[in-house]
Structures are given as structure tokens and as C-alpha cells.
Amino acid sequence: MAPTCRVNNCITNSCNLTSQTVTLFVPKSPPARFAVELGVIICTTEAVVMRYVIFILMLSGCTSVVVSDADFAKNINQKCFSVEKPLNIYRFGKSTSNPHIVFTEESKSTMPIDFDEKYELVGTLSTKELIKIIEIVDYPYGSAGRCWKIYAVSKKHNGKKFELPSCWMDHTTVWFSPHSISRVNINQKIELVTDSIKPSEECI
Structure with missing residues (x-):
């Protein structure tokens, strides 16, 4: 599955590249379509294609990009x-x-003083409970930059996905490194850097 961008005025456009199909979501306007097609033509490696596609999507007015199937996310996705x-x-x-x-x-302590008024406790994850990461999103935070939004599910939470501490703008300490797409080097993977959860061979 290729990266996607969720906006109402986007359409799909596919091309074959290095024996793989990359599906792009781009605006309908001809200039934006030409920019993406030109970018695909000059890109030659999977890593460069991923970076170029995400860059073009941001320029095209798209907000967030699902990158769950990108190579750098494979060791945590699913x-x-x-x-x-x-x-x-x-x-x-x-x-x-x-x-x-x-x-x-720790993250709560750095949030606004009215945290308990704005946020409602809706569930608790117990010790030894299993969670499964199902989605990794490259998320824009305006002029501050970009961060991850990494989502998981658990059986106890009735299949409702929840965001893990993954965006440096929302949490004092994030659970994943590097902190954003801009810091991912070629062949680098997103790594777990917390002791709050640990990899499990058993899965849900």
C-alpha cells in the first residue's frame, strides 16, 4: 500500500517505478499534476521517491500523510x-x-492547567495488556514543523484507535525516534525509545 493523503479535492494518479507502483493523491489542477509527474520521473530509489512524494503532497495543500507502509515504518507497523x-x-x-x-x-504536567477540564479519561491500559500499532502518520504542525502521529488499538478499548505519545509538540517525552520525517535518513527505521511498552511476540 502506498502513502496516501486525505483531502476532499484529491484524485489518484499511479505510475510504475523500479518495478513498484507508487500511488499518489494530487490536486486536480494541471500545474500540481505536472509537478508530481515530473518528480516521479526524476526519482530513482524508493527512499528518494518517498521523500519527494511527501514533499510534493505538502506543497499541493495536503495536510497529513499516512506512511504506515514506508520502509522506515516497517519495524513498528502492525x-x-x-x-x-x-x-x-x-x-x-x-x-x-x-x-x-x-x-x-509527565506529559500531563506540561499541558495547560485546565487539562482535566478539556480532556476526559476514557480508558486505561493495564500492565501486560497487548496493543497493536496500526497507523503511522506524518503530521504537519504549521511553522513548528512536522511530527509523527502513531496510532494503536487494544482488545480492551473496543477496537477504538488511540494515539501513542509520538508527537514532540504534544508530549514532553515521545516514544519513537527520530521525531519526524525530516530526520529520517536513508535506510533508517523508526525505533521505540521508551520503557512504557516493549515488543511482544504475542499479538492481537
Whole structure:
């Protein structure tokens, strides 16, 4: 599965490159389409293609890019982890459609003083409970740069995905390194850098 970008005015465009098919989501405007097609023509390696595609998508007005199937995400995507200490899952606001986020006590301490008024506790991950990472997103944070949004599920949480501490803008300490797509070197992988969860051979 190729990287995708979720915007309403985008269409798919595919091309074959080094025996692989790269599917791009680009705006309908001819200039943007030409820029992407030109970028695909001059790219020659999978790593360069991934970086160039993400760069073009950002220029095309796309916001976030799902990179779960990128080579640098393969060692965490669709992998299971065991919870090593109890973790709380929160929801911003009252709407049930709002995202669920794992906040550690350390991260909570750096949030606005009205954290408990804005965030509602919706679940707890118990010690030894299994979670599975299902999605890795390259997320824009305006002029501050970009970060990961890494999502997981657990059986206890009824299949509702929740965000792990992965964006350096939201958490004092993030669980993954490097911190953003701009810091990923060729052949480098996203690595787990926390003792709150650990890899598990058992999976859900």
C-alpha cells in the first residue's frame, strides 16, 4: 500500500517505478499534476521517491500523510507491544468522534492547567495488556514543523484507535525516534525509545 493523503479535492494518479507502483493523491489542477509527474520521473530509489512524494503532497495543500507502509515504518507497523506500566487514555472534549490519546503523567504536567477540564479519561491500559500499532502518520504542525502521529488499538478499548505519545509538540517525552520525517535518513527505521511498552511476540 502506498502513502496516501486525505483531502476532499484529491484524485489518484499511479505510475510504475523500479518495478513498484507508487500511488499518489494530487490536486486536480494541471500545474500540481505536472509537478508530481515530473518528480516521479526524476526519482530513482524508493527512499528518494518517498521523500519527494511527501514533499510534493505538502506543497499541493495536503495536510497529513499516512506512511504506515514506508520502509522506515516497517519495524513498528502492525506490530504488537506489551504495556509495562498502567497508562491512561484521554479524549479531548465531549464528542465521541474526537481522537483518543495516551498521556503519561509527565506529559500531563506540561499541558495547560485546565487539562482535566478539556480532556476526559476514557480508558486505561493495564500492565501486560497487548496493543497493536496500526497507523503511522506524518503530521504537519504549521511553522513548528512536522511530527509523527502513531496510532494503536487494544482488545480492551473496543477496537477504538488511540494515539501513542509520538508527537514532540504534544508530549514532553515521545516514544519513537527520530521525531519526524525530516530526520529520517536513508535506510533508517523508526525505533521505540521508551520503557512504557516493549515488543511482544504475542499479538492481537
